Amino acid sequence: MTSALISPEPDVHDGEDGQTAVAExxxxxxxxxxxxxxVMADVARLAGVSQQTVSRVLNDSTHVRPQTxxxxxxxxxxLDYRPNPLARALVTGRSRSLGVVSLETTLFGPASTLxxxxxxxxxxxxxxxxxxxxxxxxxxxxxxxxRLRRQAVDGILVIAPQREAVHGIQxxxxxxxxxxxEAGPDEGVAVVHVDQFLGAELxxxxxxxxxxxxxxxxxxxxxxxxxxxxxxxWRATLEAAGARVPPVLLGDWSAxxxxxxxxxxxxxxxxxxxxxxxxxxALGLLRVLHEAGRRVPDDVSLVGFDDVPEASYFxxxxxxxxxxFMELGRRSFSLLLEEIxxxxxxSTHVRVAPELVVRESTAPPAVRARA
Amino acid sequence: MTSALISPEPDVHDGEDGQTAVAExxxxxxxxxxxxxxVMADVARLAGVSQQTVSRVLNDSTHVRPQTxxxxxxxxxxLDYRPNPLARALVTGRSRSLGVVSLETTLFGPASTLxxxxxxxxxxxxxxxxxxxxxxxxxxxxxxxxRLRRQAVDGILVIAPQREAVHGIQxxxxxxxxxxxEAGPDEGVAVVHVDQFLGAELxxxxxxxxxxxxxxxxxxxxxxxxxxxxxxxWRATLEAAGARVPPVLLGDWSAxxxxxxxxxxxxxxxxxxxxxxxxxxALGLLRVLHEAGRRVPDDVSLVGFDDVPEASYFxxxxxxxxxxFMELGRRSFSLLLEEIxxxxxxSTHVRVAPELVVRESTAPPAVRARA
DNA sequence: GCCGGCCATGTGAGCGATAACAATCGCGCC
DNA sequence: GGCGCGATTGTTATCGCTCACATGGCCGGC
Numbered sequence: 019m020t021s022a023l024i025s026p027e028p029d030v031h032d033g034e035d036g037q038t039a040v041a042e043x044x045x046x047x048x049x050x051x052x053x054x055x056x057v058m059a060d061v062a063r064l065a066g067v068s069q070q071t072v073s074r075v076l077n078d079s080t081h082v083r084p085q086t087x088x089x090x091x092x093x094x095x096x097l098d099y100r101p102n103p104l105a106r107a108l109v110t111g112r113s114r115s116l117g118v119v120s121l122e123t124t125l126f127g128p129a130s131t132l133x134x135x136x137x138x139x140x141x142x143x144x145x146x147x148x149x150x151x152x153x154x155x156x157x158x159x160x161x162x163x164x165r166l167r168r169q170a171v172d173g174i175l176v177i178a179p180q181r182e183a184v185h186g187i188q189x190x191x192x193x194x195x196x197x198x199x200e201a202g203p204d205e206g207v208a209v210v211h212v213d214q215f216l217g218a219e220l221x222x223x224x225x226x227x228x229x230x231x232x233x234x235x236x237x238x239x240x241x242x243x244x245x246x247x248x249x250x251x252w253r254a255t256l257e258a259a260g261a262r263v264p265p266v267l268l269g270d271w272s273a274x275x276x277x278x279x280x281x282x283x284x285x286x287x288x289x290x291x292x293x294x295x296x297x298x299x300a301l302g303l304l305r306v307l308h309e310a311g312r313r314v315p316d317d318v319s320l321v322g323f324d325d326v327p328e329a330s331y332f333x334x335x336x337x338x339x340x341x342x343f344m345e346l347g348r349r350s351f352s353l354l355l356e357e358i359x360x361x362x363x364x365s366t367h368v369r370v371a372p373e374l375v376v377r378e379s380t381a382p383p384a385v386r387a388r389a
Numbered sequence: 390m391t392s393a394l395i396s397p398e399p400d401v402h403d404g405e406d407g408q409t410a411v412a413e414x415x416x417x418x419x420x421x422x423x424x425x426x427x428v429m430a431d432v433a434r435l436a437g438v439s440q441q442t443v444s445r446v447l448n449d450s451t452h453v454r455p456q457t458x459x460x461x462x463x464x465x466x467x468l469d470y471r472p473n474p475l476a477r478a479l480v481t482g483r484s485r486s487l488g489v490v491s492l493e494t495t496l497f498g499p500a501s502t503l504x505x506x507x508x509x510x511x512x513x514x515x516x517x518x519x520x521x522x523x524x525x526x527x528x529x530x531x532x533x534x535x536r537l538r539r540q541a542v543d544g545i546l547v548i549a550p551q552r553e554a555v556h557g558i559q560x561x562x563x564x565x566x567x568x569x570x571e572a573g574p575d576e577g578v579a580v581v582h583v584d585q586f587l588g589a590e591l592x593x594x595x596x597x598x599x600x601x602x603x604x605x606x607x608x609x610x611x612x613x614x615x616x617x618x619x620x621x622x623w624r625a626t627l628e629a630a631g632a633r634v635p636p637v638l639l640g641d642w643s644a645x646x647x648x649x650x651x652x653x654x655x656x657x658x659x660x661x662x663x664x665x666x667x668x669x670x671a672l673g674l675l676r677v678l679h680e681a682g683r684r685v686p687d688d689v690s691l692v693g694f695d696d697v698p699e700a701s702y703f704x705x706x707x708x709x710x711x712x713x714f715m716e717l718g719r720r721s722f723s724l725l726l727e728e729i730x731x732x733x734x735x736s737t738h739v740r741v742a743p744e745l746v747v748r749e750s751t752a753p754p755a756v757r758a759r760a
Numbered sequence: 761g762c763c764g765g766c767c768a769t770g771t772g773a774g775c776g777a778t779a780a781c782a783a784t785c786g787c788g789c790c
Numbered sequence: 791g792g793c794g795c796g797a798t799t800g801t802t803a804t805c806g807c808t809c810a811c812a813t814g815g816c817c818g819g820c
Contacts, residue, residue, distance in 0.1 A: 055564075057776060068800050073778060081798055103541045104479045105776035109805050113475065115518065115540060122504045129495045136521050137493075145540040147486065147518045150507050169486060169516040170474045193426075274702040305676065331645040428806055439770050444808060452768055476806035480775045 056097040065093035076101060107170065115145040116354065117166030117174040119159065122150040125271065126297075126326050127244075127343065128177050131199060134347020135175055142355065147171055154178060159186025167194060173354045175199050179242050195357035199350045201243035208357065210350040210368040214244045217339040217372035218251035221293045221321040223259075224337070224374055228319060229382045230291035232261040236279050236303060238295040239270045248295050248323065269299050276302025283318075284310035290318055290383045297322040297329050300336055304379075308333075315381035325375055335377035346370050427468040436464035447472060478541065486516040487725065488537030488545040490530065493521040496642065497668075497697050498615075498714065499548050502570060505718020506546055513726065518542055525549060530557025538565060544725045546570050550613050566728035570721045572614035579728065581721040581739040585615045588710040588743035589622035592664045592692040594630075595708070595745055600753045601662035601690060603632040607650050607674060609666040610641050619666050619694065640670050647673025654689075655681035661689055661754045668693040668700050671707055675750075679704075686752035696746055706748035717741050 062069040067086060074082050075090040082090075093099070107113040116139055121128045132148070139146050147169050151158040159176060163186075166174050173195035176187060184203045190196060202209035225233045235252045238245030249266055256263045267282070269275030276299030283289045284306050294300035300322035304314060312318050314334055322329060322338035329336040349368050357364050433440040438457060445453050446461040453461075464470070478484040487510055492499045503519070510517050518540050522529040530547060534557075537545050544566035547558060555574050561567060573580035596604045606623045609616030620637055627634045638653070640646030647670030654660045655677050665671035671693030675685060683689050685705055693700060696711035720739050728735050 059776080069776090070778080070801080071799060074799085077778080081796090083798065086798080100539065102479075102776050103539055104475050104484065105805090106778075107805095108473075108475045108479055108776080108807090109778045111805080122507075124495055124497055124500045126495055129500060133493045133521050136519060140520070140536070145518050145520075145536065147516050148507060149511070149516075150504050165511070165516065168471065168474055272699055272702070274699060277704075308680075328643060328645060331643070333648075430806080440806090441771080441808080442769060445769085448808080452766095454768065457768080473806050476775090477808075478775095479777085479806080480808045482775080 056099045058099070058101065060097055061090065061093045061099050064097060065090045112358075113170045113172055114143060115147055115169075115171050116351075117163075117169065117171035118146050118148045119162040119166070119174065119176040119178075120148055120150050121154060121177060121179070122152050126324055127200070127341065128179060130343035131177050131346055131350075134344040135199070135351055136347070137344065138348040138351035142351065144172075144351075144355075154180040154183035154186075156182065156186040156189065159183050160189065163190055163194070163196075173197070173358045175350055175354055176202075178202060179244055181241055181243055181246075184243075192363055195354055195361075195363065197350050197354040197357065199346065206363070206365055208353050208364045208366050208368075210346060210353055211370070212244075212341045212346060212372050213369040214247035214372075215251040216369075217323065217341070218248040218293070219255045220372065220374040221323065221339050222252045222255040224376070225291040225293065225319055225321060225380065226255070226259050226261060228291070228380060230319060231383075232256060232264060233291045233293050234264050234267070234283055234289055236267045236269050236276060236283075236292065236294045236299050238268075238299075240268060242271075245295055252293060269295065271296050271298060273298040273302035273305075275299055276304075277306045278302070280306040281310075283307075284312055291320075291380075292318060293321045293323075295323050297324045297326045297332075297336060297338055300329075300338070300379075301332060304332060304336075315379050316384055319380040319383070321374075321380060329375075330377060332379070334379050337377045337380040338375055340373045340375050342370060342373070427470045429470070429472065431468055432461065432464045432470050435468060436461045483729075484541045484543055485514060486518055486540070486542050487722070488534075488540065488542035489517050489519045490533040490537070490545065490547040490549075491519055491521050492525060492548060492550070493523050497695055498571070498712065499550060501714035502548050502717055502721075505715040506570070506722055507718070508715065509719040509722035513722065515543075515722075515726075525551040525554035525557075527553065527557040527560065530554050531560065534561055534565070534567075544568070544729045546721055546725055547573075549573060550615055552612055552614055552617075555614075563734055566725055566732075566734065568721050568725040568728065570717065577734070577736055579724050579735045579737050579739075581717060581724055582741065583615075583712045583717060583743050584740040585618035585743075586622040587740075588694065588712070588745075589619040589664070590626045591743065591745040592694065592710050593623045593626040595747070596662040596664065596690055596692060596751065597626070597630050597632060599662070599690060599751060602754075603627060603635060604662045604664050605635050605638070605654055605660055607638045607640050607647060607654075607663065607665045607670050609639075609670075611639060613642075616666055623664060640666070642667050642669060644669040644673035644676075646670055647675075648677045649673070651677040652681075654678075655683055662691075662751075663689060664692045664694075666694050668695045668697045668703075668707060668709055671700075671709070671750075672703060675703060675707075686750050687755055690751040690754070692745075692751060700746075701748060703750070705750050708748045708751040709746055711744045711746050713741060713744070 058069050058072050062072045072090050075087050118132060118135055120132050136146055147166060149162040149165050151162050163174055175197050177199045179200045187198055187207055188203050197208045197210060200211050222233050237249050240246055253263055267279040269279055276294060280303035283292060292303060294303055300320055307314055307318055314320055322336045325338045325340035329338050349370060353368060429440050429443050433443045438461060443461050446458050489503060489506055491503050507517055518537060520533040520536050522533050534545055546568050548570045550571045558569055558578055559574050568579045568581060571582050593604050608620050611617055624634055638650040640650055647665060651674035654663060663674060665674055671691055674691060678685055678689055685691055693707045693709035696709045700707040700709050720741060724739060
């Protein structure tokens with residue numbers, strides 16, 4: 019008997035504030051001004067079944083007669099019912115939401131990773147809460163994680179490209195599923211990252227194989243783990259090839275750094291191949307080389323890193339190492355999901371392979387350069 | 390027990406899966422593998438008070454004897470108790486979390502706004518959940534909002550710089566507090582945005598006042614509301630000053646667009662002043678001007694928009710219009726909070742004033758240009 | 761000296777869902 | 791033809807907290 023009678027005269031003072039309080043069926047009174055949303059009991063009543071049956075239709079959905087299910091679903095539709103996620107989470111102990119700790123930056127890598135995670139989570143029906151930090155260090159990571167726990171997330175992803183973050187991650191209480199993305203401690207925590215070593219090796223080898231005698235490197239700031247790994251791989255690749263290892267130039271990821279550090283390279287005719295640790299720095303370098311009258315790739319070959327969307331529009335289109343941040347997000351998410359389901363920390367390391375994208379900024383050295 | 394004794398022969402499988410079940414105190418049985426966390430009742434028991442008193446200490450905190458409060462807080466500390474936000478939200482109807490719909494982009498504006506919101510929310514004790522969309526249109530906005538509602542957010546912020554998004558926003562059910570950020574419909578929804586009209590006027594007037602006869606404009610893509618507004622204000626400012634209105638050049642926010650469209654400007658000696666609708670396009674223009682041998686600001690003056698962090702490192706440092714995205718986030722957040730507290734939609738428009746930052750890319754026109 | 765009223769605290773009832781178990785029905789099988 | 795079992799559905803307890811109201815002590819005022 020769902021509202022058998024609808025009285026034509028709702029017993030409501032139709033208001034001092036223009037809002038209409040709606041007379042509701044049954045015994046529930048209505049807070050004026052707040053539209054009452056239907057709950058599972060309403061659906062049950064309307065469908066003429068028990069609340070548990072409604073729950074069954076909405077969840078496992080086994081052991082329900084098709085006819086019953088149809089009636090329930092119809093009631094759901096009529097009432098525009100949506101399950102209250104809080105109530106569900108309270109009783110199941112699962113909120114189906116994840117926390118992400120992210121650097122407050124518009125740097126391409128961290129920002130893209132965030133979106134990659136969001137997309138993967140979305141597809142699996144998870145929501146994500148983010149906490150951004152201005153700097154990554156022990157305390158900021160700890161307090162960010164604490165805030166996320168207060169939001170009842172099922173698990174946490176820390177986008178932690180910087181070394182300092184590692185100290186925080188290591189000290190986290192082990193009772194929350196957690197995965198470190200882009201970098202992390204060697205032990206005790208699951209880590210998903212792009213294989214920086216491979217990426218830098220691909221870049222460096224590509225240039226060596228084109229015939230360059232050695233490769234210069236404009237690196238990222240050494241507080242970024244990735245920057246260090248790229249330096250190490252670049253150096254190892256040169257050494258393995260018996261090539262001379264030039265001094266490393268430390269930048270800060272910005273185009274400006276590429277420009278300024280690049281000025282020294284542009285002035286040195288010995289320099290025929292450069293590997294820049296990210297695309298913006300490659301862009302800066304591109305510019306200073308141009309200003310110095312050194313053609314790319316004729317006089318100098320250049321490889322970047324990241325494959326930002328604009329890279330193929332650089333002049334010339336940039337050969338670079340692509341990092342698949344969507345894949346990174348996907349893998350991080352599934353690893354975290356696994357931890358959540360097994361109920362224990364994992365300490366797996368997942369490596370995502372980067373890919374060399376050859377465009378037009380690399381070529382064999384000019385003949386005079388060899389002479 | 391953190392290995393008080395390290396037996397040389399750890400009894401490895403004391404379960405079948407290596408997990409150790411910890412014996413807990415009291416009558417509660419323990420799910421093996423999952424550490425039980427303390428709840429409010431535990432605190433109450435330990436402090437020798439009722440659960441309600443614990444609740445009072447943790448919330449309103451009025452009407453509690455200092456001595457009692459101290460005892461409760463001590464118990465909280467001892468048990469490392471944290472209130473379960475789900476239970477609280479279930480009963481209060483407030484989750485203290487906000488939803489943000491954001492464009493899946495690393496564009497400086499939307500990305501910074503997101504962080505601005507996060508920071509403001511954080512300071513007020515709110516968490517944020519994000520949903521990112523690849524494109525903004527009616528359906529994507531609607532489904533994003535729907536997803537956020539399923540996460541039990543108290544209110545929603547839509548970062549909606551594109552026109553298409555407006556259609557979605559207008560169709561949203563009015564029963565959830567919502568604020569549109571950066572743009573929105575004219576009516577029915579609260580909107581917080583930077584005053585684009587003022588910004589473009591500042592830029593254009595600055596150039597006119599330096600003595601330039603007119604100002605060219607490299608605009609953003611017209612599906613962005615901001616782009617249109619900047620065009621309109623630029624045009625109006627020129628007209629008000631009696632200056633000729635040159636044809637507008639439509640870009641896509643990228644440095645590349647600035648470069649390519651700029652080529653035409655660089656070739657035209659009549660062009661002495663350009664207003665670029667964002668900093669990256671200004672950067673591209675800067676480059677093509679340089680390549681064409683036209684000096685900035687001696688031959689051509691240039692104003693950007695956004696004040697990205699690198700703008701002061703451009704060559705020359707860029708005069709630009711700063712948008713305070715942190716402020717934008719703060720204002721959006723407080724407006725939303727107000728809606729939440731009053732329980733009804735507002736349709737206020739809040740404008741955040743941009744600011745002209747004069748650096749070294751603008752100067753009076755060269756004398757020969759006037760002649 | 762009694763009573764109203766405020767302070768400090770406790771009690772019981774939900775919030776809206778799921779979990780665990782109980783109950784009912786019909787059917788196949790010996 | 792009775793028994794047992796699976797398919798369906800209902801009942802009750804519970805998740806961890808806050809709300810509304812009840813209670814009991816202590817104070818001041820007449």
